[in-house]
Amino acid sequence: MRGEIVIVGGGAGGLELASKLGRKLGPSKVFLVDSRLYHIWKPSLHEVAAGTLDIHQEGLSYQMLAHDNGFSFVYGPLTGLDAAAKRLTIGAIRTAQEEEVLPERTLEFGALVIAVGSTSNYFGVPGAKEYTISLNATEDAERFRLQLLKLLARADARKPHEPAAGVDIVIIGGGATGVELAAELREASAVYTTYGFQHLKPQQDVRITLLEGAPRILAPLPERVSNAALKLLHERGIKVVNECRVTGIGPDQVSDKNGNVYPSDLCVWAAGIRAPEFLGTLGLPLAKGGQIEVDGFLRVKDAPDIYAMGDCAACVDAGGKMVPPRAQAAHQQADYLLATFLRQQAGKAPQAKPYEYKDYGSLVSFGQTTTVGSLMGSLKGLSWFVEGFFARMMYVSLHLMHHAAVLGAVRTGVLALARFLIKRSTPQVKLH
Template structure:
């Protein structure tokens, strides 16, 4: 039932957590209370950006329109990029919306708020590595993932003119989940591209090198999970270099502590940082621009909350990890907190408590590895193969079930399954 409350909640950032929060509140209070701001017109689940980059999913089919979601779930959607906030006047500044030619579609706007929630996600952290920002692509948005996909197709076409035996050399910097998943997805994409032919004399191989500066890939996960992932990547022909630091990125080559490597394409997946915009709000931030929040996800300003990748929330003497499951849990918690604020009630007494249910890593559409928290035994359970892959897919499904409802998410999955028979397995345009 929609409330007639006058409290205005502005949520900036329509990622996994921000969209789920807008849906939860919008269904209850309506568009007069809940506003979602995002710079893009549609939503794609960020953990699937490696599939966008490889072309194995199409953002124009996968993407969910924010305008549609707003209509169906009772919140208001404002398209545009946040440029700042006047905390004294409680107003958010939203930049003009422009088309690809730079023509203004919507003017700059100012949105008043009573509660501001910031969930702006994160960007790639190049750690001031020379040439990295210029030549490498960081998979932190649908735009960057699409840019890499186009560059990949162009590189395949160029190398294809060289005839049989040619290869597109791809360097992936960072052996975390994103780097590992991208390497596996590109392996599958390469086999599909070879099968299609693409109208070139000979489709080149995709030769990949995964570079990790730490002692092993998937550092936050148990060693046996990392070993299983490494073994599977090597079996698929991926070169895995651990304990190797990237010193400089140049056009066509990479200088590392283990020597120079040739590369046609570079992907940077070595770390994250929050948008620099957050430093201009006059609120405490950490070294990677994340807003410092308390155990109730509140900043120093009691009217401003933050969660997801852009926030540093306390957890067991460190901070909540930047994972989709954390954003999902924080959105559910904040829905209760903000409902109390909207209705003028006392907020929940308990602080936010992150529950780590383990991590799963996709290493292709039929394989996966990961750990689940053994709640009864108090230990971690290793899962591998198709079991891990099914669990990984179920996490994806649960996000869309929150946004679309159980029936909507199920119909979407069925449409994807049957639609694969009428379109290429890799996006070719």
């Protein structure tokens, strides 16, 4: 197989780039490689974990997207790269019983884009990898949800005989993922008690603790946003411990440097990210954090016709700042590379202006009704604090904009209406 443009990684940025290029150039020229069969917008994984979003309704098939957007989909993990020969090795696909479904394959490319995202950084904390769940992918979120259901059922059965029975959930990391998960879990726990767990009182018996190493949660965001988020968490009965350095994690507890111990039936690691370790086997230049080094045009250093984007790329933009690992950066980089490749295909001169990251602000969800955040103005350093219903509608619009990029405006509108109607005829949380 050979593709003129091959994109490895079907996350938000990679999929948008493949879809937009595919509609322009067609399936013989544009290939997307991913180790999974369906796509989900990663910022919504906390909703899947809480059970308020059904992955089987939310997930979008790559095969369907390839057919509709005019690119070719290759199912399998990237296991090798020969940069000189411009050739990828795609690993075999096997069942849980080790039966081979697809063999190992090779894929030649004219240009390659690596967009494989990020994974958790455990910073060497003992027990973190073994005893926590990180919301890196759909299977992680589903594993958390199923474990939560088991724990709720067990606590509900024990409650009449053990008044202190309940579920202790510890979330390590007070960034957007940790804060959004805490709020979503509190909202979901109130719903679960109405669907059979009637002995449990959500705020009393589903005990949620958020541990953050910095002096405040949402540290990269303006202090006003952080303070508003803290107030909302306290109102929901969520315990927040700042300046907490976790030193050890066991099967049923978390310990910090001050000797405090936090009971934990379920523990989520949301304290940091790093580039996937397999990038170190590809022979490409890596930054200290394991990301692929790229120049201002998103080209990999010393590797002609290879590009990297999103969380896995260490990119310093035209303003001299490191581009943060955020969804809006991946979206912008996808549009930048779209222009790059379309110019190449048309025989035009390369873009003269390097990529420049534009920060439009941040929004943090607090369940299905409330959001807080800040919006950046056109003047440098100017921002507006937003909260409530207006902020919530803007948060929802980000998801719809991503869907519009890969599905088109009409289908996105139909899908949004269908989901609205389904929510009116099904339980508010997934119960199986």
